[in-house]
Amino acid sequence: MTDIATYNFAYLDEQTKRMIRRAILKGIAIPGYQVPFASREMPMPYGWGTGGVQVTASIIGPDDVLKVIDQGADDTTNAVSIRAFFKKVAKVAVTTETAKATIIQTRHRIPEHPLNAGQVLVFQVPIPEPLRFLEPRETETRKMHALEEYGLMHVKLYEDIARHGRIATTYAYPVKVEGRYVMDPSPTPKFDNPKMHRSPALQLFGAGREKRIYAVPPFTDVVSLDFEDHPFEVQTFDQPCALCAAENVYLDEVILDDHGGHMFVCSDTDHCEKRRADPSSPLSEGRAEGAGGGDLAASPATPSPALRAAPPHDGEGKEAR
Amino acid sequence: MYVAVKGGEAAIANAHRLLADRRRGDRSVPALRLDQIVEQLALGVDRVMSEGSLYDRKLAALAVVQARGDLIEAIFLLRAYRTTLPRFGYTNPVDTGAMQLERRVSATYKDLPGGQVLGPTFDYTHRLLDPQLAAGAEIEDPAQRPAEAEAMPRVSSILAHEGLIEADGDMPLDYVPGDITREPLQFPMARDIRLQALSRGDEGFLLALGYSTQRGYARNHPFVGEVRIGEVELELDVPELPFTVPLGSIRVTECQMVNQFKGSAKAPPQFTRGYGLVFGQSERKAMAMALCDRALRATELGEDVIAAAQDEEFVISHSDNVQATGFVEHLKLPHYVDFQAELDLVRRMRAEYQDRENQDKAEEKREAAE
Numbered sequence: 001m002t003d004i005a006t007y008n009f010a011y012l013d014e015q016t017k018r019m020i021r022r023a024i025l026k027g028i029a030i031p032g033y034q035v036p037f038a039s040r041e042m043p044m045p046y047g048w049g050t051g052g053v054q055v056t057a058s059i060i061g062p063d064d065v066l067k068v069i070d071q072g073a074d075d076t077t078n079a080v081s082i083r084a085f086f087k088k089v090a091k092v093a094v095t096t097e098t099a100k101a102t103i104i105q106t107r108h109r110i111p112e113h114p115l116n117a118g119q120v121l122v123f124q125v126p127i128p129e130p131l132r133f134l135e136p137r138e139t140e141t142r143k144m145h146a147l148e149e150y151g152l153m154h155v156k157l158y159e160d161i162a163r164h165g166r167i168a169t170t171y172a173y174p175v176k177v178e179g180r181y182v183m184d185p186s187p188t189p190k191f192d193n194p195k196m197h198r199s200p201a202l203q204l205f206g207a208g209r210e211k212r213i214y215a216v217p218p219f220t221d222v223v224s225l226d227f228e229d230h231p232f233e234v235q236t237f238d239q240p241c242a243l244c245a246a247e248n249v250y251l252d253e254v255i256l257d258d259h260g261g262h263m264f265v266c267s268d269t270d271h272c273e274k275r276r277a278d279p280s281s282p283l284s285e286g287r288a289e290g291a292g293g294g295d296l297a298a299s300p301a302t303p304s305p306a307l308r309a310a311p312p313h314d315g316e317g318k319e320a321r
Numbered sequence: 322m323y324v325a326v327k328g329g330e331a332a333i334a335n336a337h338r339l340l341a342d343r344r345r346g347d348r349s350v351p352a353l354r355l356d357q358i359v360e361q362l363a364l365g366v367d368r369v370m371s372e373g374s375l376y377d378r379k380l381a382a383l384a385v386v387q388a389r390g391d392l393i394e395a396i397f398l399l400r401a402y403r404t405t406l407p408r409f410g411y412t413n414p415v416d417t418g419a420m421q422l423e424r425r426v427s428a429t430y431k432d433l434p435g436g437q438v439l440g441p442t443f444d445y446t447h448r449l450l451d452p453q454l455a456a457g458a459e460i461e462d463p464a465q466r467p468a469e470a471e472a473m474p475r476v477s478s479i480l481a482h483e484g485l486i487e488a489d490g491d492m493p494l495d496y497v498p499g500d501i502t503r504e505p506l507q508f509p510m511a512r513d514i515r516l517q518a519l520s521r522g523d524e525g526f527l528l529a530l531g532y533s534t535q536r537g538y539a540r541n542h543p544f545v546g547e548v549r550i551g552e553v554e555l556e557l558d559v560p561e562l563p564f565t566v567p568l569g570s571i572r573v574t575e576c577q578m579v580n581q582f583k584g585s586a587k588a589p590p591q592f593t594r595g596y597g598l599v600f601g602q603s604e605r606k607a608m609a610m611a612l613c614d615r616a617l618r619a620t621e622l623g624e625d626v627i628a629a630a631q632d633e634e635f636v637i638s639h640s641d642n643v644q645a646t647g648f649v650e651h652l653k654l655p656h657y658v659d660f661q662a663e664l665d666l667v668r669r670m671r672a673e674y675q676d677r678e679n680q681d682k683a684e685e686k687r688e689a690a691e
Contacts, residue, residue, distance in 0.1 A: 007405055008405070011405065012405070013405060013407060015407070016404075026463075036505035036507060037505055038502070038503050038504050038505050039505065041397070041400040041401045041403070041404040041643060042404075045397065045400040045646065045647030045650060045651065046643060046644045046646075046647030046648055046651075047644075047647040047648035047649075047650065047651030048647060048651050048654065050647075070654070070655060071655045071657055071658045072657075072658060075329045076329060076655050077329045077332065077333060078327040078655075079329075079655050080330050080333060081333060084330070084333075098594040107654075108656070108658045108659060123486065124381075124671035126648070126651070137508075137634055138508055138634060138638075139508050139509070139634065164670060165673070168666060168670075169664055170657075170659070170665065170666050171658070171659040171662045171663075186657075187659050187687070188658075189658055189661070189662040190662070209647060209648055210507075211505040211506065234667055235367055235662060239486075250658070250661075251661070252657055252658065252661055253657075253661055253664065261493075267658055267661075291579045316603060
């Protein structure tokens with residue numbers, strides 16, 4: 001009974017890792033396409049990041065440096081728990097610094113600090129199917145993807161506008177990847193959608209309970225769905241972060257008392273702490289002021305002029321500027 | 322001044338420590354041993370093995386005590402362990418007709434070869450709490466009878482002689498069954514895959530669905546052809562060896578439901594089958610599984626799909642309690658980023674609404690003044 005609890009490096013057995021890597025490679029080859037994979041039970045509950053954990057476990061090596069965030073923060077309990085898991089089963093180095101990480105597993109946010117080539121962003125995905133709430137049947141939605149039949153989604157967005165005067169989707173905002181597949185960016189606020197567009201980092205998405213993996217390779221077009229007269233817009237905040245004064249970053253509302261007192265602080269804790277520690281750091285300028293993809297200019301791998309000249313993120317309906 | 326909340330790590334460690342304390346409870350009460358759980362909470366252990374898809378009483382007992390008696394949590398613990406085990410082969414199909422029976426009842430025949438054997442059943446107990454049990458009364462040894470020399474063929478085989486019941490599956494001999502633990506579920510699925518999913522499906526969920534078919538939501542007129550509980554031999558073919566290797570035996574519960582069928586464009590009038598097979602002793606689960614299996618064959622038999630129990634995607638997608646509990650309980654995780662996005666939207670929409678209201682009121686006033 002005592003020798004039962006021996007586990008392989010990064011928990012999963014090598015056969016399983018190979019199976020998952022094959023799914024990841026297929027996902028990279030067909031950007032935005034949901035690849036079914038034989039998801040395993042993980043030692044944390046379904047719905048708590050098992051897809052992301054399986055993806056990370058399959059790609060992580062002893063030299064990797066892992067960062068785990070939940071809601072943008074490194075210190076939320078589930079992020080702490082997943083980080084501790086990999087520290088235990090893979091003995092890898094962990095960090096809270098976005099720039100130092102080789103793999104960043106995330107739930108609900110993309111870090112404010114621009115990602116670079118060579119970094120991998122692993123998303124935890126609850127419901128990978130962007131059409132699921134319009135059509136509950138998997139057999140139907142797979143057909144719709146195969147036929148590129150996305151009219152239903154546009155009708156939904158249109159009905160939002162007709163009813164509310166705006167598109168009432170604030171997170172998990174649907175995107176079209178490389179002009180083909182409509183994809184759920186996972187429940188990140190739509191604020192983060194532009195960061196996916198032509199990001200130099202590899203973006204992998206794992207949905208454990210739903211048994212799907214999908215991917216956005218580096219420098220891939222990720223365009224939020226919209227209309228010419230109702231272009232895609234990200235959330236804006238009226239005030240800067242109350243702690244580090246950052247503007248154009250995503251903020252969390254913190255309740256201070258029971259009389260309606262509240263303040264807004266950075267959702268990305270690493271970003272906020274960095275700025276407070278070193279006001280002169282280039283971070284103070286904030287990456288998000290230019291809402292493009294990754295920080296192309298700062299990227300060590302110089303992108304082609306065509307990429308550099310690419311306009312910042314646009315909605316689908318708009319002509320490129 | 323607000324300070325970003327730190328210390329998640331310490332909080333988690335302390336929570337685990339408190340959990341361990343609560344699990345152990347009063348230290349003056351002796352700790353449970355695994356053999357006590359295996360012997361005295363055997364049906365709970367069986368359920369954990371069955372839905373955990375791992376036949377190992379001791380590990381299941383460990384899971385039960387580690388989960389403080391929460392069986393779904395125990396099932397989860399067992400699953401998370403089994404998934405890391407290497408797969409070195411598949412046994413030959415078990416022959417439940419050759420089962421060493423402890424219980425076997427049929428509701429379709431009064432008597433049949435091998436007879437009816439009640440075995441260790443709650444069925445005819447009066448559900449009166451037994452204070453003597455609490456006092457630790459001595460339990461007498463069971464009555465024994467000589468082992469049955471006569472074969473006890475499955476009731477479905479008896480019916481099959483007359484051609485009254487459909488054949489027991491028509492898979493070709495070289496058909497390789499799927500494995501839901503190695504391949505992703507895809508719909509529509511073959512019956513072998515579906516049965517695997519049902520066998521590890523949540524007892525409560527399948528019970529409710531099976532019950533719903535009895536109350537008219539896809540009624541399929543079931544009779545318990547037979548329920549049998551006993552030990553079956555497991556055998557493995559090893560390519561290097563010229564003989565099959567016996568691996569030992571496992572206890573299973575099998576239910577063959579016999580369902581009336583008036584015939585359709587696809588099949589003549591005959592009895593059809595619903596099938597249930599689970600690890601250990603669990604009649605409720607095996608019977609519920611058989612009802613659901615039969616209901617899910619609606620399309621195959623050309624019946625109208627009108628109820629939840631007949632809907633393969635609905636049933637199979639939601640039958641796994643480890644998945645279900647994980648996703649339901651994940652709502653406890655922080656969602657404040659998304660909630661913030663919704664807050665922002667609702668505030669803006671309310672502000673617009675208020676503007677419109679004020680405008681309307683101002684106009685009304687002006688009109689009234691004029």
